[in-house]
Amino acid sequence: MIDFEYARASDVADAVRRIASDPTAKFIAGGTNLIDLMKGNVERPSRLIDISRLPLKTVEKTAAGGVVIGALVPNSDLSYHPLIEQQYPLLASAIRAGASQQLRNMASTGGNLLQRTRCYYFYDTATPCNKREPGSGCSAIKGLNRMHAILGTSDACIATHPSDMCVGLAALEAKVHVMGPGGERTIVFEDFHRLPGETPHLDTNLHPDEIVTTIELPARGFATNYTYLKIRDRLSYAFALVSVAAALELDGGTITEARLALGGVAHKPWRDPAAEAALRGQAGDQTSFARAADLLLRDAKRFAHNAFKIDLARRAIVRALTQAAQGTPQSQSDKKIR
Amino acid sequence: MAPTIGTPTSRVDGHAKVTGEARYAAEFDAPGLAYGSIVGSTIAKGRIARIDASEALRVQGVIDVLTHLNRPHMAEGGGADEDPYRDDVAPEGSPFRPLYDDRIVFSGQPVALVLAETWEAARYAASQVRVDYDEEPHVTDLHRRRDDAVALRERTKVRGDADTAFAAAEVRHAGEYFIAMEHHNPMELFASTVIWDGDGKLTVYDKTQGVQNVQCYLCGVFEMKPEDVRVVSPFVGGAFGSGLRPQYSVALAVMAARALQRSVRLVLTRRQMYTLGYRPGTIERVALGAKADGTLEAVTHEAIGMTSQFEDFARNDTTWSGTLYRSATAKYDHKLARLDVSTPCDMRAPGAATGVYALECAMDELAVALKLDPLELRYRNYSDRDQNEDMPFTSKKLRECYRQGAEAFGWSKRDPQPRAMRDGSELVGWGMATGVWEALQMKTAVRILLTANGHAEVACATSDIGTGTYTIMAQVAADMLGLPLDSISVKLGDSTLPHSPVEGGSWTAASVSNAIASTAKAIRTELLQLAQKMPQSPLAGATPDDVALVDGRIVSKQDAARAVPIADAMRHAAVDRIEQETSADFDEDDGYARNTHSAIFAEVKVDEQLGVIRVTRVVSAVAAGRILNTKTAKSQIMGSVVGGIGMALHEETLIDHDLGRIMNADIAEYHVPVNADVHEIEVIFVDEPDDIVNPLGIKGVGEIGIVGVAAAIANAIYHATGKRVRDLPITLDKLQG
Numbered sequence A: 001m002i003d004f005e006y007a008r009a010s011d012v013a014d015a016v017r018r019i020a021s022d023p024t025a026k027f028i029a030g031g032t033n034l035i036d037l038m039k040g041n042v043e044r045p046s047r048l049i050d051i052s053r054l055p056l057k058t059v060e061k062t063a064a065g066g067v068v069i070g071a072l073v074p075n076s077d078l079s080y081h082p083l084i085e086q087q088y089p090l091l092a093s094a095i096r097a098g099a100s101q102q103l104r105n106m107a108s109t110g111g112n113l114l115q116r117t118r119c120y121y122f123y124d125t126a127t128p129c130n131k132r133e134p135g136s137g138c139s140a141i142k143g144l145n146r147m148h149a150i151l152g153t154s155d156a157c158i159a160t161h162p163s164d165m166c167v168g169l170a171a172l173e174a175k176v177h178v179m180g181p182g183g184e185r186t187i188v189f190e191d192f193h194r195l196p197g198e199t200p201h202l203d204t205n206l207h208p209d210e211i212v213t214t215i216e217l218p219a220r221g222f223a224t225n226y227t228y229l230k231i232r233d234r235l236s237y238a239f240a241l242v243s244v245a246a247a248l249e250l251d252g253g254t255i256t257e258a259r260l261a262l263g264g265v266a267h268k269p270w271r272d273p274a275a276e277a278a279l280r281g282q283a284g285d286q287t288s289f290a291r292a293a294d295l296l297l298r299d300a301k302r303f304a305h306n307a308f309k310i311d312l313a314r315r316a317i318v319r320a321l322t323q324a325a326q327g328t329p330q331s332q333s334d335k336k337i338r
Numbered sequence B: 001m002a003p004t005i006g007t008p009t010s011r012v013d014g015h016a017k018v019t020g021e022a023r024y025a026a027e028f029d030a031p032g033l034a035y036g037s038i039v040g041s042t043i044a045k046g047r048i049a050r051i052d053a054s055e056a057l058r059v060q061g062v063i064d065v066l067t068h069l070n071r072p073h074m075a076e077g078g079g080a081d082e083d084p085y086r087d088d089v090a091p092e093g094s095p096f097r098p099l100y101d102d103r104i105v106f107s108g109q110p111v112a113l114v115l116a117e118t119w120e121a122a123r124y125a126a127s128q129v130r131v132d133y134d135e136e137p138h139v140t141d142l143h144r145r146r147d148d149a150v151a152l153r154e155r156t157k158v159r160g161d162a163d164t165a166f167a168a169a170e171v172r173h174a175g176e177y178f179i180a181m182e183h184h185n186p187m188e189l190f191a192s193t194v195i196w197d198g199d200g201k202l203t204v205y206d207k208t209q210g211v212q213n214v215q216c217y218l219c220g221v222f223e224m225k226p227e228d229v230r231v232v233s234p235f236v237g238g239a240f241g242s243g244l245r246p247q248y249s250v251a252l253a254v255m256a257a258r259a260l261q262r263s264v265r266l267v268l269t270r271r272q273m274y275t276l277g278y279r280p281g282t283i284e285r286v287a288l289g290a291k292a293d294g295t296l297e298a299v300t301h302e303a304i305g306m307t308s309q310f311e312d313f314a315r316n317d318t319t320w321s322g323t324l325y326r327s328a329t330a331k332y333d334h335k336l337a338r339l340d341v342s343t344p345c346d347m348r349a350p351g352a353a354t355g356v357y358a359l360e361c362a363m364d365e366l367a368v369a370l371k372l373d374p375l376e377l378r379y380r381n382y383s384d385r386d387q388n389e390d391m392p393f394t395s396k397k398l399r400e401c402y403r404q405g406a407e408a409f410g411w412s413k414r415d416p417q418p419r420a421m422r423d424g425s426e427l428v429g430w431g432m433a434t435g436v437w438e439a440l441q442m443k444t445a446v447r448i449l450l451t452a453n454g455h456a457e458v459a460c461a462t463s464d465i466g467t468g469t470y471t472i473m474a475q476v477a478a479d480m481l482g483l484p485l486d487s488i489s490v491k492l493g494d495s496t497l498p499h500s501p502v503e504g505g506s507w508t509a510a511s512v513s514n515a516i517a518s519t520a521k522a523i524r525t526e527l528l529q530l531a532q533k534m535p536q537s538p539l540a541g542a543t544p545d546d547v548a549l550v551d552g553r554i555v556s557k558q559d560a561a562r563a564v565p566i567a568d569a570m571r572h573a574a575v576d577r578i579e580q581e582t583s584a585d586f587d588e589d590d591g592y593a594r595n596t597h598s599a600i601f602a603e604v605k606v607d608e609q610l611g612v613i614r615v616t617r618v619v620s621a622v623a624a625g626r627i628l629n630t631k632t633a634k635s636q637i638m639g640s641v642v643g644g645i646g647m648a649l650h651e652e653t654l655i656d657h658d659l660g661r662i663m664n665a666d667i668a669e670y671h672v673p674v675n676a677d678v679h680e681i682e683v684i685f686v687d688e689p690d691d692i693v694n695p696l697g698i699k700g701v702g703e704i705g706i707v708g709v710a711a712a713i714a715n716a717i718y719h720a721t722g723k724r725v726r727d728l729p730i731t732l733d734k735l736q737g
């Protein structure tokens, strides 16, 4: 671990002032990702700005019928918050599918958005990795890439974004409110995370001198027909091989609105407007589900060890849409797949 | 007072452990303690060209940086017969010597040791050490070296002409199986706190399964006298075999203490834990030929395991069929692929966990080919003799394991057809397998100190790696001395105590218990002599075998009314303490095979569409002689079954063969089962009286529980899905297509 200074931000403006004045500083919230990375010498901030006590810990209803979530609400509290459990059970479920109870108790909403990839090479400074050290090469492309992306990859990086919560937020079309030296701005969730392209060291479109303050959910919660289905190598406490957030609105047997977001397959939670459009107006049956899955995966690209993910994703999408349509969402406590 | 042997007795050290009173190697303190942090090589093979520690030395609090260039003197070693680096359980070869020279023989190998006033400074400074290498091409892939694998020097026996018998057999099965490289991943990191006692004398608190093995190793490597090195290890946070050999960390910690002439603590990081020994990835080929009625006629079992370039580690993978099944012919072959990796080491049931996996899957495949129930196939080939050595067993209640296990599981209700059983969207599969392990025992000494107040201290240099050794030692001593359990205190894990081998091979319970019994007998003899010196002694004329120690008294076995309280006998003789030390030695050349056995029945449920596997039920029926403590023994079997689930479904150390480096070197990415992966586990101990194996009839339960579990699960997965996956771990992608 490197030598660093530590300071506690007194309010949001102070946090922004501090980060803007020192490009090598980093915010620390729950610390569950950042501290691991510092121990491994992957992140080397000269200064930690502790934001964990900022008053961004509430979950409140908005005038528009949605909710606004403070960036420092712990993942556990968020997933068990009555507003979330009732209006956005998809989000509650996605959060509970991630990490372990202990980690969720520590992890913050904002930190979850900004957690970094779990690519093995990214964590091992003895190996080349473009994300960690731009220009050094990507070890995963020719190496161990069973966990890696099948969509939106580039020649520079094929890492995935590891979050479960973010897959739920993507499906629900959240907005991210951020504050920088120039004031507030809002980033729609779709634009928050980036694809690797030629700049895999940039995970998000958040500027280095900005802080995430709140996350806003629109009123539409899909509380009846939803699921979060996570497929992984053991039944709990593992990152997704593939995860699917599916949310439907149905009129009789016909789909009137559909949201489909995938985790574990790309550098960001993956949504595909064409796949969702293909579901609208269709009967909620295996044929339309399979068509949506095929559409979403049409450009999927395989690497030496992750070819299985394409078929797995297809099956998981169909299964998740079935669970959502039937109103039998996946339980995150007994791990039996519904 | 009822005997405690055979009862479910809670751990005597449980309270100390849950309250944090129990101290582990990294928790001992000393004034002026310095901290070490290891710099590991980033290449797998080559030479160190340059080391620049100048930045590291500038870090505030750094005391020194040791490398092969400036380290203090250590013995030469290098593979000579009397190589001082060879410990009690070293395989053939020339053991790794940390910071010895500029040669790199595996990735992560220590190349420098930073010493500082704080652990944080040491660790940060370690990141500032610059090392340049002259890299050489490496090979770390077992599959790439399989054709160059070398035969073990020790050839195994053959019986008849297995090739011809196989060719002529009515029904045949031949298959290749693979068991992935695995690491032990104990909770406790390897750590040593070396206390500088002055004058070159050291007390070494070390995480180890053998304090005297470490002591002897350190004396060899640093040319020290045994009286100058005391190795202490009162508690061990799991080891599973990883602590049998002295680790490079203890050598480096002692090196540092000698260099600085002060106390030093060295704790490995989790990532560094993956540079130590491991269960070798192994390719196994099994060919079975049988008559149409299932009678085995030919068994061929070949294994190719991985090892390092400098030591040939191998355990018996191939000959277990000779212990389990009758077959007129058999052929075994074991080769090693030498790779640019660290040396493998023992991991719970080494050899058997891997070899029996292959054998028991092959038996299942043969049963399918024969259209025979897999359990019935085992019955038809049941062997009452060990055919490898052509010897009877001291006891073998495997048939009872099959019977009781099958009944508890409900095996008779199994539909033999794969994919025939369902539960909603899940396919249900039932599989079974046999387990076998050795009932070893090793010469061990125990000292008992009995005081007139009715308290006894039992001492032996063995370890308790979490298995319950403290508890069974207390139980055996209590019963043998006729004292209540809480009047016994146990001392272990200290090299100054009476001699013990490393704790491994499941031999500790048998060896230590019999040594306690023999020492207790010496105590009894002495007490009887004292009692007989009393006027009108009611025990006049009795021999030591005529009396027992019961409820604090020396009692005639013929007539319980003839008794003398122990306290009275001692007080009368003005003796306030009796101390005896004896060794139990074991005659293993008595013409008997010594084994434990088990039958494992497993239920899996596999989501048909997604391939997600759940092990919903396991029944393990074990025949392991006398069970000293049904509670801790059951925990051993349950833990082993969980290990078996991991082996079957999760565990795999992943090497990037281009980099020659282990990449999933942490417990987020190296998967062991979590609670959600573990459902019902039922453990049955089959009654197995055995007065031949050793006087107390104990066989040990530390390893038998894992053997066969992965096979039972793999066989159940086949039964559920109709798909045979022979490569472990069975991850869901392998069920695709």
Ligand SMILES: Cc1cc2nc3c(=O)[nH]c(=O)nc-3n(C[C@H](O)[C@H](O)[C@H](O)COP(=O)(O)OP(=O)(O)OC[C@H]3O[C@@H](n4cnc5c(N)ncnc54)[C@H](O)[C@@H]3O)c2cc1C
Residues within 6 Å of the ligand: A026, A027, A028, A029, A030, A031, A032, A033, A034, A035, A036, A051, A071, A072, A097, A098, A099, A100, A103, A106, A107, A108, A109, A110, A111, A112, A113, A114, A115, A162, A163, A164, A165, A210, A211, A212, A213, A237, A238, A239, A240, B668
């Ligand atoms: C073993 C393990 C397993 C895990 N498994 C899963 C899993 O299965 N699924 C899953 O989704 N997650 C998983 N996680 C990740 C976990 O969810 C994240 O570590 C956690 O959400 C990060 O939140 P934090 O508050 O601790 O972030 P920190 O570690 O404090 O910060 C992470 C990053 O976010 C930045 N940051 C934090 N808050 C803000 C803010 N408000 N504005 C701007 N920047 C900010 C920090 O500067 C830092 O760069 C796992 C983690 C571990 C260690």
Ligand code: SF4
Residues within 6 Å of the ligand: A117, A119, A120, A121, A122, A128, A129, A130, A131, A132, A137, A138, A139, A140, A141, A156, A157, A158, A159, A200
């Ligand atoms: S996939 Fe991305 S994170 Fe992984 S090694 Fe390549 S560049 Fe680094």
